[in-house]
Structure formats: structure tokens, C-alpha cells
Amino acid sequence: xxxxxxxxxxxxxxxxxxxxxxxxxxxxxxxxxxxxxxxxxxxxxxxxxxxxxxxxxxxxxxxxxxxxxxxxxxxxxxxxxxxxxxxxxxxxxxxxxxxxxxxxxxxxxxxxxxxxxxxxxxxxxxxxxxxxxxxxxxxxxxxxxxxxxxxxxxxxxxxxxxxxxxxxxxxxxxxxxxxxxxxxxxxxxxxxxxxxxxxxxxxxxxxxxxxxxxxxxxxxxxxxxxxxxxxxxxxxxxxxxxxxxxxxxxxxxxxxxxxxxxxxxxxxxxxxxxxxxxxxxxxxxxxxxxxxxxxxxxxxxxxxxxxxxxxxxxxxxxxxxxxxxxxxxxxxxxxxxxxxxxxxxxxxxxxxxxxxxxxxxxxxxxxxxxxxxxxxxxxxxxxxxxxxxxxxxxxxxxxxxxxxxxxxxxxxxxxxxxxxxxxxxxxxxxxxxxxxxxxxxxxxxxxxxxxxxxxxxxxxxxxxxxxxxxxxxxxxxxxxxxxx
Numbered sequence: 001x002x003x004x005x006x007x008x009x010x011x012x013x014x015x016x017x018x019x020x021x022x023x024x025x026x027x028x029x030x031x032x033x034x035x036x037x038x039x040x041x042x043x044x045x046x047x048x049x050x051x052x053x054x055x056x057x058x059x060x061x062x063x064x065x066x067x068x069x070x071x072x073x074x075x076x077x078x079x080x081x082x083x084x085x086x087x088x089x090x091x092x093x094x095x096x097x098x099x100x101x102x103x104x105x106x107x108x109x110x111x112x113x114x115x116x117x118x119x120x121x122x123x124x125x126x127x128x129x130x131x132x133x134x135x136x137x138x139x140x141x142x143x144x145x146x147x148x149x150x151x152x153x154x155x156x157x158x159x160x161x162x163x164x165x166x167x168x169x170x171x172x173x174x175x176x177x178x179x180x181x182x183x184x185x186x187x188x189x190x191x192x193x194x195x196x197x198x199x200x201x202x203x204x205x206x207x208x209x210x211x212x213x214x215x216x217x218x219x220x221x222x223x224x225x226x227x228x229x230x231x232x233x234x235x236x237x238x239x240x241x242x243x244x245x246x247x248x249x250x251x252x253x254x255x256x257x258x259x260x261x262x263x264x265x266x267x268x269x270x271x272x273x274x275x276x277x278x279x280x281x282x283x284x285x286x287x288x289x290x291x292x293x294x295x296x297x298x299x300x301x302x303x304x305x306x307x308x309x310x311x312x313x314x315x316x317x318x319x320x321x322x323x324x325x326x327x328x329x330x331x332x333x334x335x336x337x338x339x340x341x342x343x344x345x346x347x348x349x350x351x352x353x354x355x356x357x358x359x360x361x362x363x364x365x366x367x368x369x370x371x372x373x374x375x376x377x378x379x380x381x382x383x384x385x386x387x388x389x390x391x392x393x394x395x396x397x398x399x400x401x402x403x404x405x406x407x408x409x410x411x412x413x414x415x416x417x418x419x420x421x422x423x424x425x426x427x428x429x430x431x432x433x434x435x436x437x438x439x440x441x442x443x444x445x446x447x448x449x450x451x452x453x454x455x456x457x458x459x460x461x462x463x464x465x466x467x468x469x470x471x472x473x474x475x476x477x478x479x480x481x482x483x484x
Contacts, residue, residue, distance in 0.1 A: 025097070025117040031110060033057045033072055045119055047091040062088050074101035075113035085120075085221040087230070096121045098221045120222060127218070127226060131247055134211050158191065158198055159341055159374075162331035168195070168323050175321045176202035181273065183258075183318045184296040186325030189375030192296040193256060195325060200252040205292055208251025211244055216260035224265055224281060231283035245278050248291045258295040258318065259309040270314045293318065328370040328377060335365050335377070342378050343395075346385040354385065358394045368404065380404065446481040449474070453483070 016037070019026045025042035029035050035053050043049055046062075053061055058069050066072045068088070070081040081101040088095055101115035158169050175182050176199045184192040193212060200210045218226060229243030244253055255261070261269070272278055273293065277286045295318050297304055304310040328335070339362075343354050357365070370376055384399040397405075448467065456462040464474040477483075 022116070025119065026114065027071055027117070028104075028112060028114045029058060029071055029075065030112040031075065033059065033075065035061060036112065041119075042117075045095060047093070062090055064088055070099040070101040070117075071113050071115035074103050074115070075110075078103045078110065081115075083221045085225060094121070095119065096124045098219065120219070123219075124222065127222075131211060131244065134209075158194055159338055160331060160334040161337060162326065162334050164326045165331050165334065168325055169198075171321070171323050172199050173202055175199055175323070178321075179203075179205075179292050180320040181292070181318050182294045182321040182323065183301070183315070184294065184323050184325060185300060186296070186298065187327045187371075187373050188298050189373035190325045190327055191374055192298075192325060193254060195323065196252070196254040196294040196296070199294060200254075200292075203252070203292070205251050209248050210252045210254065211248045212254040212256060213244060214256040216257040220262040220265065223261065224268065227265070228268070228278050229280045231280040231285075240280070243278065243280070245272065245289045245291055246287065250290055252292045252294055255293065255295040257298060259297045259299050259304045263308065263311060266311045266314050270311065270317060273314075273317050328373040332366055336362070338374060338377055339365065339381065342381040343385070346382055350385055352385055352388060353393070354388055354395060355393050356395070358396050361395055361397055361400065364397065364400075364404075445477070446483070449477060449481065450483060453478075 016039075019037075019039045022039065023041060025045050026037075026039040027035065027042055028037040034055055034057050036055075038046070038048065038050050038053060046053075048061065058064050058072055062069070064072065066076045068086065070084045070086065073084075074081045080103075081099065084099050084101075086097065086099065088097075097117040097119050099115050099117045101113060103110055104112045104114055158165075158172070160166065160169070172195050182196070182199060184195050186192050196212070197210060200206060213226065215223065225241075225243070227243050227245060229246060230241045255269075258266075272289070276289055278289055279286055297310065299307075299309060301310065301315055301319065301322075305312050305315060328338075339357060343356065346352065347354055365377075372379070380401055381395070383401045384395045387399045388395060392399075449463070452463045452466050453460075456466065460474060460478075467474065
């Protein structure tokens with residue numbers, strides 16, 4: 001069999017050349033599980049030379065068998081193994097990889113198997129360090145110190161006086177009195193984690209840990225091991241690793257962007273919510289947990305369910321309390337309050353003495369669509385505060401980030417599409433005849449609207465969608481620019 005696999009490799013000499021330029025580790029074994037080839041990435045990862053490992057079994061070299069080695073699993077079952085995450089210890093070093101393995105057939109005969117493995121050891125180390133850091137930095141003591149220095153924004157004092165936002169704050173305080181799951185829905189940057197932290201800090205769990213994980217930022221193959229932990233017996237040389245549910249014991253676990261969690265993992269989460277128990281990967285032992293779950297979605301629940309991003313049964317379990325956080329575009333009356341707060345924050349941090357915004361900057365802020373919400377406003381003001389001089393008393397248009405003045409003010413960049421807001425009731429736009437930077441902005445925006453209307457044969461709804469703005473906002477601009 002070994003000869004047949006060699007024959008296969010020799011028949012396609014360019015094949016090995018291709019494998020050597022991959023950034024993933026590649027392994028080949030024969031039908032007896034003896035290693036015949038590893039590429040340079042695998043050599044660097046494991047500390048073996050190809051010649052040194054040749055002819056050794058996977059068990060001899062790595063201490064793995066058909067249950068723990070994806071390549072041997074594919075060899076034995078004659079079925080592909082897709083995106084399997086596993087750990088192993090080699091030459092005294094623990095390695096974590098995501099593997100795709102397949103059996104190899106040559107002229108209808110099974111001659112071996114191969115696996116292509118992506119090393120995620122550093123990523124896992126970063127994630128584990130982040131969890132440890134969260135436990136330290138966001139402990140009640142550290143959180144109180146941070147708030148006293150105003151290094152964090154929100155927490156127990158979410159900023160906003162808009163009626164809808166105030167109602168959300170009141171709901172959050174009421175939700176803090178129970179242990180029921182909470183689902184926060186809002187656009188990216190609207191403050192979902194701040195609401196989650198506010199609920200935790202006002203709850204009976206405030207002395208316990210608050211841990212957060214963004215489900216969209218973690219590869220789905222790693223998510224379950226991070227959430228549920230891994231068993232000591234799942235691989236040779238392994239150590240028992242706690243998951244986030246155990247790390248957050250007695251406190252709150254915030255699952256950000258739950259709509260990005262794989263459906264299979266959602267089914268496991270549903271069982272955890274119902275049974276209050278978890279199992280480490282690779283173990284049958286059940287572990288009791290005492291954790292409150294707060295989750296968030298940047299997609300409306302109806303849409304997420306219809307697109308099968310969230311299981312319907314899980315949604316009902318997560319959304320016992322459902323708080324819909326308004327976008328900044330729908331509560332622009334809070335911009336003055338937020339701006340004042342951020343300027344005060346950065347005055348202290350940068351030792352500046354800015355007293356506010358120039359009138360044209362305020363008008364611009366009220367007109368801007370803020371696709372990145374409060375987070376974008378905060379970063380915009382931070383950028384401006386870096387550019388003001390000691391002679392400046394107010395932030396001017398020239399201090400704002402260049403991208404804000406690009407003419408694409410209404411772009412939403414894929415964020416949640418809210419019910420259109422009648423901006424004309426509370427916004428006062430500078431007249432189109434204005435000179436200077438506004439004149440340039442208005443002229444460019446007018447040209448873009450005209451071009452989009454022509455492309456869509458005057459269809460206002462299609463034009464608004466193409467431009468990334470609300471239909472009502474487009475109608476207002478059409479009237480403002482006298483487009484007929």
C-alpha cells in the first residue's frame with residue numbers, strides 16, 4: 001500500500017511543490033497509519049523533520065489514535081472529517097489545530113489518508129488571555145475604579161434622554177432584579193454591551209464575574225470548546241480546561257451577536273438554558289452551572305429567525321426580556337448630551353480645554369446618519385480632540401475625520417434597517433447655498449442622488465436602498481435640492 005501512495009505522489013511531482021507553499025500544515029499517512037510526508041509548515045509546527053518522522057505511526061509520533069486523530073478517523077471510516085478542532089502535545093508543546101482530513105484512493109483502492117491543518121494555537125492563547133483579563137479588569141473593584149475615572153462610558157449611567165432610550169434604561173434596571181435571560185437588539189455600536197453591563201452591575205450577581213464573548217469573532221469550530229470547556233481525556237497530554245460557563249459561575253455571561261452562532265451550537269446552548277448543566281467536550285460528566293445569560297443580536301429577531309440565524313425555540317428562551325435599543329439616528333436629540341460627555345472625557349484625558357462644537361459642526365452632526373452609532377460618534381470626537389490646538393476653544397469642521405466629509409453620509413454599511421424616522425421634525429439643515437465645505441458636500445450628494453434616480457428610473461424606494469438611506473430622508477433631500 002505504501003508503494004501505491006508513493007506511486008501516486010511520484011506521478012504528480014508538482015503536487016508536493018504546491019503543498020510546500022501552503023500556509024497550512026499537511027500530513028500524509030498510509031493505510032497502516034504510518035506517516036509518509038509532512039510539509040514545511042508541519043515541520044515548523046511540530047519540531048519534526050520530514051525525514052525524521054517518515055515511517056513512524058501517528059500514535060508513535062503524536063500519541064493519537066482513531067478517536068483523537070482526524071487523519072486516522074478519515075482513514076478508518078473512509079469519510080471526510082471537516083473542520084474538526086483538536087489539541088495534541090508534541091515535543092513538549094501543546095498545539096491546537098482545525099483539521100480537514102480525507103481518505104486517499106488510487107485506482108479504486110484505499111492507499112492512505114491526508115489532513116490539512118490550520119494552527120490556531122496562538123488564537124486560543126489570546127482568547128484564553130482575554131477571558132482571564134476580563135475577569136481581572138471587569139471585577140467589581142476594578143469596574144468601580146474605572147467608572148470613577150470615567151475611563152468607561154455607560155455602565156450604570158447609560159447616556160440619553162430620548163423617550164425611547166429612557167424606556168430601554170428603565171427596562172434594563174427592572175430586568176436586573178431577576179435572573180431571567182435578556183436579549184438586547186440593536187445596531188452595531190448602539191451600546192448593547194453597556195446595557196448588559198448595566199444589568200449585571202445592578203443585579204444580585206454584581207459581585208460575580210461579567211464575561212463577554214463576540215460569537216461572530218470566534219471561528220465556529222472553536223466556539224464550543226471556549227463555551228463549554230474541554231476534557232482531560234479528549235487528547236493525549238491534555239489538561240482540563242474550563243469553558244466560559246464555568247468561568248462566569250455566579251455571574252453573567254454576555255453572548256454578543258448570538259445570531260452569528262452556528263445552529264448546532266445553539267441547540268447545545270438551548271439545553272444548557274433548560275438543564276442548567278454543561279458537559280466538557282470529550283466528557284460525559286455533567287457539571288451544574290449558575291450563570292445568567294444576556295445575549296445580543298444586531299439583526300431584528302424576525303429576520304434572524306426567517307433567515308435561520310437564530311433557532312426559534314432558542315429565541316423564545318433567550319428573549320424572556322427583550323430590549324430594543326434605538327440607533328443614534330433615531331435619537332438625535334441625545335447628540336448634544338453625548339457630545340458634551342465625550343468632550344469632557346477627552347479634555348481630561350488629553351489635557352485640553354475644548355468647550356463644545358462650532359455651530360456648523362453641530363448642524364453636521366445632526367444631519368449625519370451615524371451608521372456606527374454612539375461608538376462612531378465617540379471615535380469621531382476622539383479623532384477631533386487629537387487635532388485641536390491649544391488656541392482652539394471649539395471643535396471645527398477641519399478637525400473631523402476626512403471620511404465623514406466624503407459625501408456618503410447616509411451609508412449604513414450593512415447595519416440594521418430601522419423604521420424610517422421623520423428627521424424633518426427636529427433637524428435644521430444648512431441651506432444648499434452655503435459656501436465652503438458644506439457647499440461641496442451638498443453638491444456631491446445632489447449629484448449622487450440624481451445619478452441614482454436615473455439608474456432606478458425615478459423609483460424612490462430603490463434609490464433610497466441603493467444610497468443606503470431611509471426613503472423619507474431621500475424624499476427630504478429631493479425637496480431640499482429641488483430635484484425634479
